[in-house]
Amino acid sequence: xxxxxTVADYSSESLQEMLDSAVQLKDEWKSGGNSPIFKNKVxxxxxxxxxxxxxxxxxxAMRHFGGDALYLSPAEIGLGKRESIADVARVxxxxxxxxxxxxxxxxxxxxxxxxxxxxxxxxxSDYNHPCQALADALTIYEEYKDMKGLNVTYVGxxxxxxxxxxxxxxxxxxxxxxxxPVGYDMPAEAIEIGKKFAAESGSKITLLNDAAEAxxxxxxxxxxxxxxxxxxxxxxxxxxVFPPFQVNDALVADAKDNVIVMHCLPAHRGEExxxxxxxxxxxxxxxxAHNRLHAQKAILVKLVG
Ligand code: CP
Ligand code: NVA
Numbered sequence: 001x002x003x004x005x006t007v008a009d010y011s012s013e014s015l016q017e018m019l020d021s022a023v024q025l026k027d028e029w030k031s032g033g034n035s036p037i038f039k040n041k042v043x044x045x046x047x048x049x050x051x052x053x054x055x056x057x058x059x060x061a062m063r064h065f066g067g068d069a070l071y072l073s074p075a076e077i078g079l080g081k082r083e084s085i086a087d088v089a090r091v092x093x094x095x096x097x098x099x100x101x102x103x104x105x106x107x108x109x110x111x112x113x114x115x116x117x118x119x120x121x122x123x124x125s126d127y128n129h130p131c132q133a134l135a136d137a138l139t140i141y142e143e144y145k146d147m148k149g150l151n152v153t154y155v156g157x158x159x160x161x162x163x164x165x166x167x168x169x170x171x172x173x174x175x176x177x178x179x180x181p182v183g184y185d186m187p188a189e190a191i192e193i194g195k196k197f198a199a200e201s202g203s204k205i206t207l208l209n210d211a212a213e214a215x216x217x218x219x220x221x222x223x224x225x226x227x228x229x230x231x232x233x234x235x236x237x238x239x240x241v242f243p244p245f246q247v248n249d250a251l252v253a254d255a256k257d258n259v260i261v262m263h264c265l266p267a268h269r270g271e272e273x274x275x276x277x278x279x280x281x282x283x284x285x286x287x288x289a290h291n292r293l294h295a296q297k298a299i300l301v302k303l304v305g
């Protein structure tokens with residue numbers, strides 16, 4: 001596999017190997033640093049949308065391996081506007097060793113991968129966020145030492161983050177439940193793929209429209225913004241629909257006593273998550289954000305190493 005565009009493209013075994021690699025790279029980094037295996041290697045990072053975690057964790061991952069990263073802003077590249085995606089892919093393939101791209105339309109990262117002769121990593125598209133999912137799995141894995149049989153509940157919008165989380169849970173044997181408002185489902189095609197993976201791993205996917213019912217028996221509660229990047233014109237409408245899906249103390253009390261709460265960030269405190277939950281004892285928000293660094297390293301080693 002040349003690229004990392006979706007969790008769905010990888011077998012359960014490969015994903016577990018990447019998780020093990022992330023754990024090992026994290027240990028190595030903690031006890032003195034990673035080996036400079038990417039000396040003289042450069043990652044080009046194309047961004048059509050803003051980013052803190054994805055941008056900085058990929059850049060730092062490359063530096064920790066002795067390599068470098070280039071940030072290419074929306075204005076600089078004009079992906080598919082100033083220049084065709086196929087041309088950008090072929091030009092960059094002559095300069096750098098891998099491309100990470102954050103795009104609006106998932107088809108655009110697929111097109112980049114099709115034309116690039118170097119690995120392409122999806123740093124978030126409207127369809128999914130596979131790098132996030134690997135860091136999420138790492139965080140859950142560290143907490144529970146195994147993903148099999150856990151109950152992972154996502155509360156909120158059936159968006160890109162929900163899709164990748166569902167797919168990685170189904171691949172690694174966790175039961176995945178979503179509680180989302182009516183009309184804000186994950187794409188039907190993504191659900192079908194998830195159900196197939198769940199059947200293979202012996203796990204379950206449950207689709208609900210009630211937050212309290214969804215978190216019942218949850219080991220993990222996960223939430224994300226009500227309004228993803230690119231959907232800003234729907235913000236007002238969503239602010240009226242989503243409040244029953246807020247992750248607050250009352251909702252957390254409906255789950256298992258030792259439930260952990262996760263959020264890919266950036267958080268909209270007071271909307272999808274309250275301050276007491278985000279900063280409380282169940283929260284794993286910042287270890288999860290930190291794990292982006294180690295998950296990106298495992299992805300880079302797999303594709304570029
Ligand atoms: N979670 C995440 O991808 O954060 P950024 O948008 O800041 O990269
Ligand atoms: N669902 C969010 C994730 C941000 C990291 C978005 O796409 O804006």
